[in-house]
Amino acid sequence: MQESGETSTGTGDELFQAVDESGDHTIFANRELLNIDHVPDETRIVGRDEHIRDLANEVGPAVTGGPPNSVILYGKTGSGKSLVANHVMDRAQKEAQRRDTHLATVTVDCAQAKGEADTIQSIADGINPPESGVKVPTRGISTNEYYNRLWEILDREYDAALITLDEVDRLDDDNILMLLSRAREAEKVDVPIGIISISNKVNFRDQMTERVKSSLGHNEFIFDPYDGEQLRRILNNRKDAFKEEVLHSGVIPKTAALAAQRHGDARKAIRLLRHAGDYAKNNDLDEVTEVHLDLAQEQAEGERLKELIAGLPPHSKYLLYALANLTAKTADERDWFRTTVIYDVYTKVCEAEGTDDLTTDTIRSLLSELAFLEVTESNQEYGGMGKGTYKEHRLLWEPSVVFKMDPDPAQVDVD
Ligand SMILES: Nc1ncnc2c1ncn2[C@@H]1O[C@H](COP(=O)(O)OP(=O)(O)OP(=O)(O)O)[C@@H](O)[C@H]1O
Ligand SMILES: [Mg+2]
Structure with missing residues (x-):
């Protein structure tokens, strides 16, 4: 019987078959360029x-x-x-x-x-x-x-x-x-x-x-947040993360447009492009198209979000729905919401779900937990002289991703 470790070098271990000579896969030439903590050299700063x-x-x-x-x-x-x-x-x-x-x-x-x-x-x-x-x-x-x-x-x-x-x-x-x-x-x-x-x-x-x-x-x-054109240049400068001919020409413009629309955040734009590549890689495809980009956004983010909140109490989910509803339905650029505003919508979600709502104190601690998991982000705001402080929160994920987690998500009125 052959012991492990003695696999013949000719065929190699099938476990690592997808890794080619460059240490990478068919999709990426240098995935490192799309890592968030990668520090680009001068020629890549746009x-x-x-x-x-x-x-x-x-x-x-x-x-x-x-x-x-x-x-x-x-x-x-x-x-x-x-x-x-x-x-x-x-x-x-x-x-x-x-x-x-x-x-x-x-x-x-x-x-x-x-x-x-x-x-x-x-x-x-x-x-x-x-x-x-x-x-x-x-x-x-x-x-x-x-x-x-x-x-x-x-x-x-x-x-x-x-x-x-x-x-x-x-x-x-x-x-x-x-x-x-x-x-x-x-x-x-x-x-x-x-x-x-x-x-x-x-x-x-x-x-x-x-x-x-x-x-x-x-x-x-x-x-200032980046506009679509700048994001496109930032992403184009890292296009060599992919192997030649792998990336369809529409992918970068679409990624840039999506990111510009929502936040103008270069970090999110880069991450989205990486997710599209990962999607193609994980599904053994040899090209990255605009369709993959959409699927990647939903799937990669949906799965990660699920992992992040698995094990949290159901009310954390209701809170997330509340915040997602607020974010999706507020035309305003600003996507930060005060605890009290979120609480109001959260009580409506509870009503829609047919459960009683929890106290504001509990909600506050659930919100901190979500922030800790980087599902949301919280800021302490100063109301001004004599007005004390209050907290604001925002969703770090696309509302659509949050809604996708549940076949029948609670949609509520937010005004
Ligand atoms: N002008 C740019 N050209 C190329 N890459 C950029 C540019 N701006 C940002 N990036 C990339 O986007 C990511 C986020 O940028 P950075 O860390 O500088 O953001 P920040 O403004 O410090 O954000 P935060 O407030 O969240 O710390 C980094 O990975 C960085 O490499
Ligand atoms: Mg920073």
Whole structure:
């Protein structure tokens, strides 16, 4: 009897038959190009030349060790903010090296960091060369001490620093922005620091105290959602993810049009194109057509959504229907809805389904759960002086995909 592992090399293991010599399948030549965390090189960045140049102008002095300006980048999700910031930081770093300037560049995702100490720890650790002699432990020292070590590393090793705080609105408060932007003025450190803050909340600035606003300066760049033409160019630039002749000529324009219509989000557009390729691959087809695109959108998304919410209580599903109804039936561009608005529609869904509705508190926690699973996204909004805060939610999936999950989904009035 032949033992496993001794399969003759001539025919190969049928389990991996579909993998050809390039390590890929008949559809893709380089699927990696369609990965969401793939960082495209300069030639693949489309339509952001002006933002790249403007940002480079603001932070430019840092490449000689001079004081850079701080900048805030705003824009909806998938509009290229992180991409542009990373790109400019990379090029600034290379240029600084060419000029023998010691430039610290570091990016922290504030959505990942757990509080102030952790954020400062990440910054310090990110720029700390082994030879600095400064230790940046992950725990066990005070927030204040993390700052001290950061200043020490900067003073010992660098001429200037560019710090990118991505998803900056996720910070608990202004403290970090305040201390970083005033560090030199407060004589904590000698090195000039430029801060690139990135947020997809356009009212983020309203949350900052006047002092922080004034020390950060007023350089703000807005990233508009991409239009169909730009999305088409972004996708065209990654067309070589597919093997030649595989992709029908109508697929990219259609993907771009779909994405532009709904959100202008490059991330979603790229993901949709990848799903179309995956659909063809998984069904052993040798081409990707517009029909596959539609099917892929429904199937890939429908299945993933099902997986995501399998095991959740039925009321999570009703909530999703409520949100999908709202999203589908609101003509307005804006697809964020307050908890109370969703709750109203949710009670109608319950009525249609013939069950009692749950309390607002329970609904709130179900909504957090959906956000955690990345089915929805939640934002804390500030009502303005004396009005407190409220939460808004939006569906990260097409309403049609949500409705497809059930043969007879509840359709309700939303006005
Ligand atoms: N102008 C562009 N050219 C080529 N690819 C782009 C462009 N803009 C965005 N992308 C691609 O789209 C994806 C999302 O872009 P990015 O991460 O920069 O969005 P973002 O504005 O930071 O969104 P978020 O607010 O959700 O963080 C990335 O994979 C990026 O490679
Ligand atoms: Mg980003």
